[in-house]
Structure formats: C-alpha cells, structure tokens
Amino acid sequence: MLSSRQNKTFARAASRHKAEFYARQNPAARSKRANLWYALYFPAFPALVDDRHSGSPVISLVAQHCQQVSDCISLDGDDALVLEVGRSLRYFGSLTRIRACIESGITAKLACSNFFQAVAPSASASLLLARTGHDIAIGKPEDLRSRLGGIPTSALAIDRRIQKKLVRCGLFYLRDIWRLPLAELRIRFGRNLGDYIEQCLGLRPEIRTPWQAKSSYHDRYDADHGLRSVQQILYACELLLNRLEAFLKKNHLCTDQLVFHMDYAASSAPHHHEEIMVNIRKADREAQLFLLLLETQLSGMNFPGEIYAITLRVRHFTDFRPAGGFQDKKRTQPEEHRSQLLDQLAAKLGSDAVQRFFLQQDYCPEFSTHMLPYLTPLTEDKTDAWHSAISATQNPCWLLKPPRPIVIRHQQLYYLSPLTLLRGPRRIETRWWEGKGIRRDYYVAANAQGNLLWIYQDLARKPETERSHADWYLHGFFG
C-alpha cells in the first residue's frame, strides 16, 4: 500500500503523463503511442496455488480483476504482472483512481496487502521497480535513467552469470552501467543485456505475451415449481443446453465436459445437491448429443426430493474445427471414428466401464496389456509401442489374471481332464532387475474337452533340485 507522499507522486506522474498525452493530440505526434505500464509484485504468491481454479496460480485472479482497468495484461512469472494503463487514463481520470480500483479489488478478493506497485513508461522498468520494492510512479521516459540508477545490477531480470560478471567488473548499480557506452556493453556482456537495458529505458519496444482469461461458462435454471420427473428435469436441461450451444457457436468453441449441479430439497434437509458430469470423447457443441448422454445418466438416478435449481458449468473448451478442414486433411493417422455410442455407454455404465487396449512392450504377458478408460487418447508413442510389442510367438486370446495353479493327479497335470503338452517350452525370463524376478517355461497343452491351454512352470521360486509339481500354473486359453 502507498503512503500519502507516494500518492502525490502517483498523481504528479499521471498529470504529467496526461499533459503529454493531450500535447500529442496534434497530427504530428499522434503516431507515437503513450504507454504507461503499471506493475504489481506479490512476494508471497509463488507458494500459493488456487485450488478453486484447477490449480492455476493466484496471479491469474489478480489479472482477472485487472481486466476492469485494462485489457492489455501480461504475467511475469507467478508473482508479478504488468498492465498498460496509458489508454485507460482518459476513462478513469487519474492514476490515483486506477490505483484505488486495483487495490480495492485485491484487498477484497485476496485479502492481501503485501504487494508492491510501480508505474513507468516501459514494462521492464515498472517490473524492475516493483520487484525491488520501489513504490513509485514515473511519467516521462527521460526520468527513467535517474530513477533507475540506484537499483543494483543483481536485481536485473537477466542471466545470473551475467549478473556476476557485471559485479566482477565493478558495475554494482545501474548508474554504473549508464556511464558505459551501450554498444561496448553489448559486445562485452552480450546482446541480451543490451536489449534489456534499452527496453528498461524505453528505447526498444518489447514483445510481451498477453494474458487471456480462461473461458468459463455458467448458466442457471431456477424452477418455479419443483421438478419431479426425469422428463421435467430434461426439459430444463434442454433449455440450458440450447443456450450453451448458442454460446459455443458464437465463440467457435466446443467442449468435452459439462457439469450439472442439481439443487434439491429432501425431507431430511432443505438443501441437497448432486453433481452430474457428462464427458464425451471428442469435443462437440451439439445440444442434442449432450441431452442424450444426460438422459442416459439420469435414467439410473433417483432424487429423493424435488429439484428447484439446475446450474450448468463448463470449464474445458477447445477450438471448434469443422470436419474436412485443412488440419483434418493434414493428419497422417486415419480419422478416429465417431464415439457417440461409447459416450452413451460410458454415461450409463461409468467412464471406467468402457475400456480400450493399450499395448506395452513387455516380455511378461500380464504387463503387456493394459486396459485404459476409453477417454484416454492413444498418443504417437503409445502407437509405436503397440506395433513393436507384437512378438512373433503365438499368444493366447484370453489371459487369466492372476494365473491359476494347476492340479496334479496321478503324476499328471490336470485341468478338467489330464493335460497333454503339445508345444514348449518357451522361456520367459524378465524383471530380474526388480526384487521379484520372473522365470517361466511356457507350454501349450490340450485336454479332452478341447481346450487349448497356455500353462507355465514357475522356475523362479525354487532351485531346480527342490522344484515340485506345485509350480505349474494356467495362464491363458487359446480361444
């Protein structure tokens, strides 16, 4: 927070900047844009992560609030940001009002008073001032040299090795650097330092990544009378989904996850809520598809009371790509088929109940196949693994997890009837680097029932002399 003396400094800087701004209204000076950068630095922020916003840093909340002042905002790490306020001065009237607006928001939203703020004609200079704890406002670029002179070179946002090099050369403060010719400095300490110094002094334009707020959608339906039946709930949800579809089409977006928040009243307690999440594999924007999946999910649910409000929230958005576009044509892989059926099955059975195969290159059969939820996309690497994992040897279609011990009767392996070994052994020896190594001899065996079995003798458990018949296991069937 600023003292009254600093308030006056802010006001003076703003009035000077404003005067310059109006002076530039003549056609000759109009081409030059009057930039004024407002930097905010929060020393306590890096440790804080906002859980409410899916792990995004708290600085995003500050940026969100600062959108009331300017739409040109750029983050500088997780603890500082800078916003251009030169163009907002006319609307707010003075820099003091801008500061009051920003401070009130931060205090109200984050209850945080430990922050530094500085204003300067260049973004780098304002950030440097804020990060070094200088709560000052500089209106004219000509003042930058004198006001920045007292800042130590160790505080510059440059490579640490260059900082040490500067100190070793006796350049402890920026004022020491001002004494040197910039061209020579560039030769001795590299281009980056020269560019940075020029950016701080406003002599070189800088490119900053603009911050954009994460899109989110929120809509609510309040029922006049309690909703009892599924049909009534679906009617309300259809209204919400139609509005969502219009929003998505307007913004050229689509989504793969919707969250319905159902508020209902039960006899035990007046306020209950239930969340229904609708996931689809490929992002879409059709209200009818979402409605179908929601209907499937609702068919298995029972609300003990009447629903009086439904809230629809969407936080995951992706850009809409029409089918057959340039990017589709560029794809080397065959296009993934539509997945409305799978989405519907997952909505009814649960997303984990619809699975897809994932092959992993592993000699041990039980580790070579993983079943993943169908929503998991197969990446390029996984596809490569899929191709390379297919070995030349014959494998059974069914694999028992875990393997079943085989009974021995009259000195013969027995599964429903005595077994005859047809092929083998095929040795699999792997995972010796782990404590529990695998050493098995696999055989193909048949019984009188016509089953073709994949059995193995476990060699890892005991030495050869102590090996017994109890080490035989059934691991799969050739379907």
Next chain:
Amino acid sequence: MNTTVPTTIKATTPEHKVEQLLQQTQGLWRGNSQQTAASDTARPKQRHSADLFDTCSSPFPADNTGEAGQSTGHAELDILLPWGAWPQSGLIEVINKQAGIGELQLLTPLLRERSQRQSSILWIAPPYPLHAPALAQMGVNIRNSFVVPAQTSCNQALWSIEKALQSEECGLVLAWQNWLSARVIRRLQLAAREGNTLGVLFHQRPAAHSPSTLQLQLSSAPVSQPGFRNMDVQVLKARGSHKQGRVRIKLPC
C-alpha cells in the same frame, strides 16, 4: 484358415432326409428352379442351389441374404451357410458349453475384416481378460476395439448389447452371456436389423425357437493330426435356408 478335412454334411436331421428323398425322386415338379436343380444335380456339392427354397422369395428380406459377407475361411462351412459366408448383419448365436475351444479362432477372418473398417468392435462381458498382443497377432486392429468388462451386471450388459447393435458406429458386437431367452434374442435381433450391425452372442444353452439370423453349436472333436485341433460346427438354424448340418473344421494350434 485352411482346412484339409473333406466336407461332410451329415444328413441326420429330418429336413435333410426330406431333401435327400426329394432329390432322389425324379420328375418331381420343382417350380421355376427345375432347370437349375437338374443342372445342379449333375454338379453335386459345388453349391447348394438345388435347395427347394432357393428361388422362393425369402420371408425375411431385410436380412441381406443377397449381400456377400465375409467368408468364414472354411469352404465347407461357407457351403453350409445360405449366404455362402457370414451374414452381413443380424445376430449370430454361438453355443459352446466350454469357453476356449476355438470359437474366436473361427471368427478370426470376420474380426480381422471388421476391425479394419472405420466402425468399432465392441467386446461385451468376455469371460476372461483379453490378451491384446494375441488379438493384434490375429490381425485385429485393437485401436478400434473397446471392451465392456465382465464385472458389468447382466441387465446393463444387455442394455449395452442392444445399444451397440442399434448403432451404426459399431461394426461388430461380441457378447458373452450364460443364457438368453428367445424373447431377449428377438429384441437383440431387431436391434441388429435396425443398426444394420452384426452381433455375435456366445452362450452355453440354445434357446428354443430362437429368432436369430444364424445359430451355431460348437463342440470339440478328437485330434486327427498333430498341430491341428478339430472342431465340429453344427448349423442349428440359418435364416433363408431350411438346411441343418454339421461340418468338422480344422484349426491350427
């Protein structure tokens, strides 16, 4: 898959006995197919066009009886089926009391062909966990294969089978159930017709008067040659044909 055992259609059922009797009776009026039938008797076993009902219009025109489907990979089984291959759509019932006697091996050409399409293959409640490297080795595109595990309850599994059969996204549905009534099979058959999808239903006991497109009973047979296993495939019912028969096919092991 190649088989070396010659075709042996056992005329054990009453329908076959009637058919044999009709074939032996010369001068019997055979409708418009008389000429064809006469010529076919000269070339026996090439194709079963001597069938009395061949030229009759099928009572089930929506079953794609005219479309050529995927060959079974076994010539003798192709001959026995009225389509000369697996049906293009509909419901195939596979009855085998013991899982793992070669039922998937029998379907390998069908699985391979269907998995290469854009549509997906859905495995519903398989009796044991599937081993993906083996499927990939068989030529099945496992990127298009999805599994609903066996832990799913019976009614949810049936719901999934029906939805999958109704959907055009699914090229082939393979489902395992212990037993299903004719009423349930009828419903699934209608779903398959609606979605123009092929479903294979594995179960242990045949339902009486099953309305499925094709009903097969599988049983293992004694091994006659090392490196191969034998399996008897009995056609209990095939839509569009009155024939029943049994063939013994050889599967490499």
